[in-house]
Amino acid sequence: MKNICCVVLTLFLTIGGGAWPQNPNHVQAPKEELLINHHLAGAKGGRLIVSEKAEAKTLNPVFALDRPSRRVMRIINADLIHINRSTQRTEPALAKSWTISKDGRHYTLYLRQGLRFSDGAPFNADDVLFSFAVYLDEKVGSPQRDLLVIGAKPISVSRLDLYTVRFDLSQPYAAAERLFDSVAILPRHLLEKPYRNGTLAQAWNLNTNPEQIAGLGPFRFKQYVPGERIVLERNPYYWKADKQGNRLPYLDQVIFLPVASEDAEAIRFQAGETDVISGLSAANFAVLRKTERAGDYVLQDLGPGLEYNFLLLNLNSDTSERLPEIARKQLWFRNLKFRQAISLAIDRAGIVRLAYEGRGTPLWSNVTPGNELWVDTHIAHPPQSIDQARVLLRDAGFTWNGDGQLLDHTGKAVSFSIVASSGNSERLQIANLIRGDLQKLGMQVTVVPLEFRSMIQRILQSHDYEAAMMGLASGDVDPNGEINIWLSDGSTHLWDLGEKKPATPWEAEIDQLMRRQLTVLNQSERKRLYDRVQEIVAEDLPIICVATPHVLVGRKGNLGNFRPAILDDYTLDNVEELFWIPK
Amino acid sequence: MKKRTIKTALATLVALHAIGLFAGFFAPYAPTIEHRDYPYAPPMRIHFADSAGRWHLRPFVYAWLPQSTNFAEYREDTSRRYPLRFFVEKPNSGLVGTLHSHLHLFGVDGNRCFLLGTDGYGRDVLSRVIWGSRISLFAGLIAALLSLAGGVLVGSLAGYYGGLADEFLMRGSDLFLAVPWLYLLLAVRAFLPLQISPVQAFFLVVLVVGMLGWARPARLIRGVVLSARERNYVLAARGFGASDFYLLRKHIFPQVLGVMVTQAALLIPQYILAEITLSFFGLGIGEPVASWGNMLASLQQYFVLTSYWWMMSPALMLIPVAWAYSVISRSLIEQPHAFFNRH
Numbered sequence: 072m073k074n075i076c077c078v079v080l081t082l083f084l085t086i087g088g089g090a091w092p093q094n095p096n097h098v099q100a101p102k103e104e105l106l107i108n109h110h111l112a113g114a115k116g117g118r119l120i121v122s123e124k125a126e127a128k129t130l131n132p133v134f135a136l137d138r139p140s141r142r143v144m145r146i147i148n149a150d151l152i153h154i155n156r157s158t159q160r161t162e163p164a165l166a167k168s169w170t171i172s173k174d175g176r177h178y179t180l181y182l183r184q185g186l187r188f189s190d191g192a193p194f195n196a197d198d199v200l201f202s203f204a205v206y207l208d209e210k211v212g213s214p215q216r217d218l219l220v221i222g223a224k225p226i227s228v229s230r231l232d233l234y235t236v237r238f239d240l241s242q243p244y245a246a247a248e249r250l251f252d253s254v255a256i257l258p259r260h261l262l263e264k265p266y267r268n269g270t271l272a273q274a275w276n277l278n279t280n281p282e283q284i285a286g287l288g289p290f291r292f293k294q295y296v297p298g299e300r301i302v303l304e305r306n307p308y309y310w311k312a313d314k315q316g317n318r319l320p321y322l323d324q325v326i327f328l329p330v331a332s333e334d335a336e337a338i339r340f341q342a343g344e345t346d347v348i349s350g351l352s353a354a355n356f357a358v359l360r361k362t363e364r365a366g367d368y369v370l371q372d373l374g375p376g377l378e379y380n381f382l383l384l385n386l387n388s389d390t391s392e393r394l395p396e397i398a399r400k401q402l403w404f405r406n407l408k409f410r411q412a413i414s415l416a417i418d419r420a421g422i423v424r425l426a427y428e429g430r431g432t433p434l435w436s437n438v439t440p441g442n443e444l445w446v447d448t449h450i451a452h453p454p455q456s457i458d459q460a461r462v463l464l465r466d467a468g469f470t471w472n473g474d475g476q477l478l479d480h481t482g483k484a485v486s487f488s489i490v491a492s493s494g495n496s497e498r499l500q501i502a503n504l505i506r507g508d509l510q511k512l513g514m515q516v517t518v519v520p521l522e523f524r525s526m527i528q529r530i531l532q533s534h535d536y537e538a539a540m541m542g543l544a545s546g547d548v549d550p551n552g553e554i555n556i557w558l559s560d561g562s563t564h565l566w567d568l569g570e571k572k573p574a575t576p577w578e579a580e581i582d583q584l585m586r587r588q589l590t591v592l593n594q595s596e597r598k599r600l601y602d603r604v605q606e607i608v609a610e611d612l613p614i615i616c617v618a619t620p621h622v623l624v625g626r627k628g629n630l631g632n633f634r635p636a637i638l639d640d641y642t643l644d645n646v647e648e649l650f651w652i653p654k
Numbered sequence: 655m656k657k658r659t660i661k662t663a664l665a666t667l668v669a670l671h672a673i674g675l676f677a678g679f680f681a682p683y684a685p686t687i688e689h690r691d692y693p694y695a696p697p698m699r700i701h702f703a704d705s706a707g708r709w710h711l712r713p714f715v716y717a718w719l720p721q722s723t724n725f726a727e728y729r730e731d732t733s734r735r736y737p738l739r740f741f742v743e744k745p746n747s748g749l750v751g752t753l754h755s756h757l758h759l760f761g762v763d764g765n766r767c768f769l770l771g772t773d774g775y776g777r778d779v780l781s782r783v784i785w786g787s788r789i790s791l792f793a794g795l796i797a798a799l800l801s802l803a804g805g806v807l808v809g810s811l812a813g814y815y816g817g818l819a820d821e822f823l824m825r826g827s828d829l830f831l832a833v834p835w836l837y838l839l840l841a842v843r844a845f846l847p848l849q850i851s852p853v854q855a856f857f858l859v860v861l862v863v864g865m866l867g868w869a870r871p872a873r874l875i876r877g878v879v880l881s882a883r884e885r886n887y888v889l890a891a892r893g894f895g896a897s898d899f900y901l902l903r904k905h906i907f908p909q910v911l912g913v914m915v916t917q918a919a920l921l922i923p924q925y926i927l928a929e930i931t932l933s934f935f936g937l938g939i940g941e942p943v944a945s946w947g948n949m950l951a952s953l954q955q956y957f958v959l960t961s962y963w964w965m966m967s968p969a970l971m972l973i974p975v976a977w978a979y980s981v982i983s984r985s986l987i988e989q990p991h992a993f994f995n996r997h
Contacts, residue, residue, distance in 0.1 A: 358957045
């Protein structure tokens with residue numbers, strides 16, 4: 072991946088009236104502390120058209136869960152500390168700097184002074200306090216709350232002065248500053264009333280008058296045409312500027328178009344109707360590549376992203392009475408040698424070649440090579456070996472009959488089904504390729520395409536499945552974002568949900584390692600602990616990791632400052648810097 | 655219609671069904687064999703002249719050389735010719751149960767042979783079209799027989815006995831006719847279990863398609879039975895004390911036969927399409943078994959549709975099938991005596 076380092080310096084700068092709109096109601100506002108990027112240049116004007124796989128449902132950052140809504144909101148709002156998608160490290164945003172106490176429990180954030188929301192109202196510590204009060208309020212029920220509760224206690228926030236805020240954690244939490252990323256700071260002057268009235272959930276929907284919506288992001292909401300588009304216009308009060316002191320963003324408008332499918336997205340991009348595309352499949356990437364020159368667009372393969380695809384075997388312990396047939400098969404799944412044999416039989420190179428058309432990377436553990444800060448490069452990459460897999464199965468007491476079918480110790484044929492989401496053709500193909508590989512071991516595997524929601528319902532709730540082909544991608548490189556998957560009592564501990572205590576010694580070890588890395592503040596020590604977790608995943612195979620697709624994006628030929636990254640949302644993180652290169 | 659056209663249509667159908675039945679012999683590969691180094695390989699060209707311009711009596715192919723630069727890009731390796739041979743012996747591995755054969759109609763020695771290219775798994779499309787015809791053609795055939803049997807039963811009961819039975823059965827068939835069949839198929843298939851073996855899936859599809867289609871033939875047959883029942887010779891036979899069963903078998907059923915055969919010729923292609931539609935939507939016969947419908951399902955993806963034209967070959971195969979059945983059904987309507995000259 073290209074690591075484009077963007078050096079951002081914070082400087083104090085005063086911009087006089089005249090060139091930029093000033094709200095006459097706030098004459099006594101302190102001087103404005105803009106964030107100046109001394110390496111940035113661009114030209115003003117133009118609009119950017121972006122497609123989305125579905126229409127955004129809301130503009131309310133407190134409740135938004137769906138990807139399209141969050142994508143729009145990330146542009147309308149700003150966070151205190153931001154993770155730079157290119158460098159994968161934190162950088163100042165609304166907080167110009169911060170200090171951490173020695174015990175790692177107290178964070179003091181110094182806010183930029185003189186900033187304004189997109190409606191011209193001033194921003195200060197009260198807005199930060201209000202925002203966190205809303206996110207942490209149990210009655211509000213924001214999905215963000217989970218992230219801000221550390222060691223069963225919510226973060227406490229206090230105001231030191233008008234531009235200084237202190238966050239206190241109940242226990243040390245490694246890389247806590249990463250938590251502030253994407254937590255939108257809300258305008259107290261607009262949302263306090265609905266919050267007090269208990270009508271916050273209805274506030275800021277797509278039909279709200281744009282004047283009632285304000286944020287600190289580079290663009291502000293202008294218009295919503297149902298089923299057709301969401302129009303954002305530049306925020307004249309945005310707090311970043313380029314090397315010449317020009318206030319960002321460069322673009323006048325950003326327009327989101329909902330389209331029906333990934334294919335439709337690719338077609339519209341190919342036709343020149345949209346300017347940026349992300350989340351391309353390898354197949355559509357290849358189609359677009361054919362007309363790349365004539366179509367005046369540029370495609371980029373950013374290398375492996377954070378998504379890891381894996382075969383999940385049902386190891387849930389609550390199946391014995393409800394689902395006896397699955398419980399019978401779990402005797403195989405719980406056998407480590409059986410899982411190792413499956414892992415050895417999988418043709419990962421073939422999967423990458425066929426399902427990802429070569430634009431993917433084989434995986435043997437959960438962290439992809441795209442996550443350069445955290446990947447354990449010492450994990451073994453054993454190649455496919457049907458012979459070794461057969462030896463393992465024989466050692467585990469399995470035999471073969473005359474037709475080559477694999478039999479367990481009771482003489483029953485080994486057969487199971489793999490569920491996969493019918494909407495994801497790549498994952499479905501991976502499941503089918505694995506079916507072919509396991510057939511070579513004499514296992515009779517059927518692939519069952521299921522609608523995504525019913526598959527997730529089976530995996531997370533009813534546990535009525537035998538094996539599943541799944542993929543996960545964390546929004547951040549830091550392991551803390553995935554802690555609920557790895558802890559045995561985690562809410563998304565996929566392979567065995569609802570464990571009272573770790574069912575196996577290696578799960579106990581993962582618990583211990585994950586809990587320890589959470590509180591250790593030394594980065595190299597955290598890395599050492601998380602390396603061990605990756606090794607356990609590779610050796611004890613709670614999930615059998617298979618491959619990661621590359622992140623594939625595209626842009627119009629003359630779009631400048633385009634810096635895509637392997638972190639969500641890949642292309643628009645620096646939307647304020649994008650500009651049209653004059654032809 | 656010319657007799658020759660009808661004969662050609664009949665011969666086409668017989669040939670297609672025979673190829674499907676003996677797929678193990680006609681197809682160069684088993685339908686599930688994956689050549690994972692050759693995804694989306696284009697159809698191999700059959701040459702008579704080699705790269706140096708020399709002519710050869712025996713046609714030959716060149717091997718595909720995958721290009722490392724791009725996915726699914728190949729060029730012909732002209733360094734060696736692979737002559738096409740007929741009646742080659744090859745073990746047909748990876749297939750259990752059905753009529754499989756060690757003898758194949760054609761093949762090449764020492765190389766792979768993809769005359770219709772390969773799919774995304776590197777499986778030979780020609781072999782899959784041939785194996786798939788067994789599923790798709792016979793699913794239509796069996797389903798049509800099923801719904802005709804249902805139609806004859808309901809139609810003759812309603813037509814012969816009339817009265818309350820007629821009312822009840824015909825209003826029932828109206829109900830079936832009023833339902834949009836595609837949605838009904840989808841609903842019925844979705845209601846059934848998902849985890850079933852391919853063989854079970856085949857019979858399930860046949861059953862679903864066949865059982866939902868009895869209403870139209872039932873109405874027709876009822877009409878024929880109704881008119882036959884009132885014929886003088888039937889009334890005479892009844893007067894002589896013939897039993898209901900005797901009358902149905904001896905006098906009425908021969909009248910119905912013509913309608914049945916015509917109906918069959920109309921229904922079979924419809925049901926072939928129904929199976930293909932179901933499999934196209936992922937509700938019919940699933941991977942890795944080949945059927946024309948699930949082969950065509952991959953065309954739902956933009957890149958397959960635009961880049962790999964040979965993936966449409968199952969759709970091309972439908973043309974001779976649909977043509978032959980339409981010729982036969984038309985000639986049955988226009989010249990029934992050419993087929994039923996006994997009456």
